Amino acid sequence: MFEAHFQTFEDASERAESAARVAALRADLKKRGLDGFLVPRADRQQNEYVPPGEERLAWLTGFTGSAGSAVILLNRAALFVDGRYTVQAAEQTDPAVFEIVHLADTSPDKWLEANLGAGAKLGYDSWLHTSEGAEKLANACVAAGATLVAVDGNPIDALWRNRPAPPSGPVVLHDLRFAGESSADKFKRIRTELTKLRADVLLVSDPQNIAWTFNIRGNDVAHTPIPLAFALLPKEGRPTLYIEAGRLGNNVLQAVEDVADVRAPDALTRDLSNLKGNTVRLDQASAAHAITRLITDAGGNAARGPDPITPMKAVKNKTEIAGSRAAHKRDGAAMARFLAWFDKEAPRGRLTEIDAVEALESFRRDTGALKDVSFPTISGSGPNGAIVHYRVTRKSNRRISKNELFLIDSGAQYQDGTTDITRTVVAGKPTPEMRDRFTRVLKGHIGIATAVFPENTSGAQIDPLARVALWEAGLDFDHGTGHGVGSYLSVHEGPARISKLGTVALRRGMILSNEPGYYKTAAYGIRIENLVLVIAEPEPKGAERPLNTFETLTLAPIDRRLIDVKMLTPKERAWLNSYHKRVRDVIGPLVDAPTREWLKRVTKKI
C-alpha cells in the first residue's frame, strides 16, 4: 500500500568482508612504506550525506553510521564513534579487527599520540581532511615522534572493486521564483564581503553555498539537493564553476555562463596553482587541506575562516520566505493526513515503525511536489523513541503498542522549501509521568515560540527558555534546541543555532528548528519540533532596541491527550489554542473531509 522511495530499511553493513579488506589495505600500506592510514567518514567537501563511492569507512569497517573515523595501523585498528553510534558500531564491525573507541573518552589524535611508535609514518588523504583536522593529526604525530604523510591517491579506491562512480546526474536551475535573487546580485554582495575580508578570491568548497550562489540544484547525494561542485569567485572578474558542463542542460549552462565560466572539475587544481600572490579565502569548515596546500605551494596566501556566503544564505529573502510558508502548508496537509491515519490505525496494534515511515512519505508524495525527504525519518516507538538519532531497520523495526509513545521526526524537500517536523503521539492512554514530561517539553517549545529578544541576541541566549521547565523537575535533554534550515537545501544549515554553542546572532529571515525534547532511556522519547522564522516584533512604547521574535512556520496539531493543562500558564494555553486555530484554519481547507473532521476534533480549545 504505502512505500518509501527515499530511504531504505536495510542494514547494509559488509562486516563479513572487513577482515580481508583491512588485510589488503595493510599490504598496500607496507608497499608504500606506511605504518598506518586514516579513514574518515568524509568526502572532499565534508558533506553530511556523501555519494556511495565516498563511503570508504563503511566499505572498510562495516560501520554505516553518518559520523566516525578509523585508524588502521599495521597491527591494530580502531574505529572512533560518538555516543550516538557506540552500539551500532559494535554490532556492525568485526571485533577481531576493530576496537571501538568512544570519542568522549579518546579522540583519534590522543589515541595516535599514545599508539604510534616513534619513527612511524602515518598516511592520510589530504582531500578528506580540513586543514584544522590535518594540523591536529600532524601535532599528534609530532608528539609521538611520528610523521604524517599525505598519500597520492587514496589506497582504498584502488582496492575497492566495483566502487560506485562519482555522481553524474543532471544539475538544474533553481528558478528565480524560488531563489528570489539572481546570481549576479549575489556575486555583488559576496564581493563586498571579500573586500571587507581583504581577500582577492573566494574558494567556495561547500556545495550548499555553490547551490545558493549559482541558483542551481543537483541530485548528487541523498536528501540534500546539491551538486558536488567547487567555485572560484574573484573580487574582480568572472567567477568559475567547476563541474562537468555535460551535467548542465542547455538552459542551465546558458544561465550560468551568462555570469560565470564553467570548467571541468580537473581544472580546479590547475587554477589554484595560478593564484600566486593572491589572498584566497577558504571555508575552514569544508575546504580540504589539499586545497590549502595547492594554494600555498603556488605562493598564494590561504586565508582560512568562515565562508562569507554562509551567513548570507542563512537570511532568507521574501521569495524564499513565501516559498517556505507554502511548503509548510503543503507539508502540514500531508502531516494531518498522516496523523489522522495513525490515530485510526494505531489503536488496532498492528502498525510498525516502518509502516509509519512509508505512510508519511506516501502522503507527502501525494502532494505531487516531493523531491526527497530532507533526512531519513526517525520513527521510534516506546524505547526506540529515546534513541535520539534512531534509524529504523528491518531488524530493529518494532510494533507500535497501545499506550506507548511514538515519536516521528521527518522532513521534506520541496522546490519552494525544506521542512523538518517532529510529533510525539500516544496510541491509547499515556501515564501521568508521560503527560508531565510532554507538558514540560511543550512549555519549552512555547518558551522559544513566544520569545521576544533584542537584535543581536544569539541562539545561546534564548536556548535556556526551552529548558527551564525541565530543569525544575531535574530533567534536561542532551542536544541543541534548534538548528538552521536551508531553502530547498540542507535541513542542517549554519551558522546560527539555538544551543549553548550558538553564539551567532539570530537575524530576521533566518529559519531555525524549535525542538526541545525529553528522553527516558529504555522507555520513551518526546520531542516537539516546529520550524520558526525570525521576524521583527512590533516595538512597545518606550522601547530602546529593535526587537525580534519568531513566526512558527510548521502547521500540524500537537497531541492534546499528552498535555496536563493545569501545568500551563494562561499565556502558554493561549499560544497553544491560537496555534491550533491557525492549523485548523489553514490546513483544514487543504485536506479531505474525514481528515478535516479529525483536525477539528484534535485542535479544539483546551
Place this chain on the structure above:
Amino acid sequence: MFEAHFQTFEDASERAESAARVAALRADLKKRGLDGFLVPRADRQQNEYVPPGEERLAWLTGFTGSAGSAVILLNRAALFVDGRYTVQAAEQTDPAVFEIVHLADTSPDKWLEANLGAGAKLGYDSWLHTSEGAEKLANACVAAGATLVAVDGNPIDALWRNRPAPPSGPVVLHDLRFAGESSADKFKRIRTELTKLRADVLLVSDPQNIAWTFNIRGNDVAHTPIPLAFALLPKEGRPTLYIEAGRLGNNVLQAVEDVADVRAPDALTRDLSNLKGNTVRLDQASAAHAITRLITDAGGNAARGPDPITPMKAVKNKTEIAGSRAAHKRDGAAMARFLAWFDKEAPRGRLTEIDAVEALESFRRDTGALKDVSFPTISGSGPNGAIVHYRVTRKSNRRISKNELFLIDSGAQYQDGTTDITRTVVAGKPTPEMRDRFTRVLKGHIGIATAVFPENTSGAQIDPLARVALWEAGLDFDHGTGHGVGSYLSVHEGPARISKLGTVALRRGMILSNEPGYYKTAAYGIRIENLVLVIAEPEPKGAERPLNTFETLTLAPIDRRLIDVKMLTPKERAWLNSYHKRVRDVIGPLVDAPTREWLKRVTKKI
C-alpha cells in the same frame, strides 16, 4: 559627621604636567634608539587595583581611570580607553598631547599597524604585558614592518620624581577559622591538578591565588587584601614564596616556613632561570611576558593556560561560607542603618552623593570589623545613576533631589567575607516609567535568585533569565548579570560569571553577584544587586540530574515604593515577601530600635 577613610573624592589628574613628562619620555626614547613606547595601566601581575608607584599611565597622561593604555610615538601619542572612560579621558588629558582613541573603534595593535613606520622600533616593558598581549603587539609591529623591543628598566621610572616606593606593609595570616583549609592541604590539591596538567612546576603570579594558597593577606593595594608576591609550587618538593621576609611578622613567617620557603622577590628571576627541562605552568591572565621569556631562555617549557588555583579558590568551603553569611548579616545591619538614615534625610533635599558614601562607610566602620571597602562606592543620583561605572568626585558631586532615583553600589572587606550590594531607592515619588523599569529589573533579579538548574550549567545559560522581562519592553542592560566574589579577597573573582561570556560551570560553593540593571541615559539608573551562593536544590521525585539553585546571601530591603506589584507573578511576589521576612527576622535584632521599626515598615508584605 560622617567620613570616608577608604576612598577619596579628589580628581587627582596631573594633566598640567603631562606635556613636559611626555617630552622627557621622548627624549629618553631617542637616546635609547626607540621610536615609541607602550604605557599600559598595569603592574607586574595585572592587578585590578595597583600600587601608586605603578600608576605610570596616570603620571604620564593625567588619566586616572582603572583601564586604558597609551602609545607614545616621537611625533604623536594616543590614549586608548573603553566606553566607560571616554568622557573622563577627554577631561583629564591635554588634547595638545594626546588623542583619545575608543577601544570599540580601534585597538592599540590595529592603531600601531596603521601608524608605525616601516623600520620603527617600538619599546615595551615586558613585565607589564602578558604573553598574549605581547604577541599581539609583536604581530602588529610585523604587519607595519616595525620591531617590538623589550626595554631594560621602564624609562618612566627614571623620569618620575618622588615615585612612590613599592608597598612594604605587613603581611598577615588569614586564620584557619576564616580560611577553613590549611595551606598544606591546598598544596596537595594543587599538586593533583599539576599532575593532570602534566606540569612540573606552577608559577603563581596572581596575588589573589597566592593569598588563598598560603592563607595570607596583605595591604599592598586598595580594596583587595592581597600581598604582591609570587610563588613557585613544584609538583614535588617545597613551594617557595617570593616576598621580603621582613614584611612577615614572626608568627606569619613561622607558619609559612612550616610548609614553604620564603625568598626575596629578587630571587624569582634567578630561580626561573634554573628551570631548564621543566614544564612550568603559567597563568595566561596574570603572568608577565618577562616571565615566559625567562623560562624559555633558560630552556624551560612555559605552558600557558588558566591557573588551576583559580577554580579551586572559587569554590568556597564550609568555613568560608559560614564566614560570608556572618559578613552579610553584619553588612546588612549597616545597610539597614544607612537606608533608614537615607529615608529620613533625603526628603529634606540636602544630601549629596558624597554624603551618602561617607554615611554608608561610617555605618560599616561602626561594625568594628571593616577592613576596607571592597571597591570605591558608586553613588549616582538622577542622571549620574545611568553611568554604570560612575565614581563621584568633588567636581561631579550632585545633590540628591526629590523624586529622583538614587543608585548606590558598594561593598565591604571583612575578615570573614567580602560583600557587594546595590540598592536603588527613590527620595519621594517615582514616575510610572521608573516603577515599570524597576519592576522589570526586579523580575530579572528574582529570575536568577530562584533559578533551578542542573549541575554543569554555566552562567551563560542562566543569564537570559535576568533579561527577558526587559527584552519584552525593548530594553536591556549592557553589562553581565554577575561576577564571582572572593572570600576576603577580590570582589571580582574568576572564573565563573553570569553573562553571555560565562562558559564556566556554576559549582556548589561559588559566590556570585546577581545584579541586573537598567540605565536611561541622562535620566536615571537602576540596579538591584545581591550576592548569591550556589547550593544544591533538593531533587524532585523522578529527577535524573543533580540540581543547583542559589541562596541569597545579601540581606537588605528592596525599595517597595518602586515596585509595580501587578507586574509580578504570584511566585515573584512570594519570593519578595519571603526575602523581606528574612531580612526583617535576621537583621532586625542587629539594629537599633528606630532602624528596626523602619525595617518592619519597609519589609511589609506586598
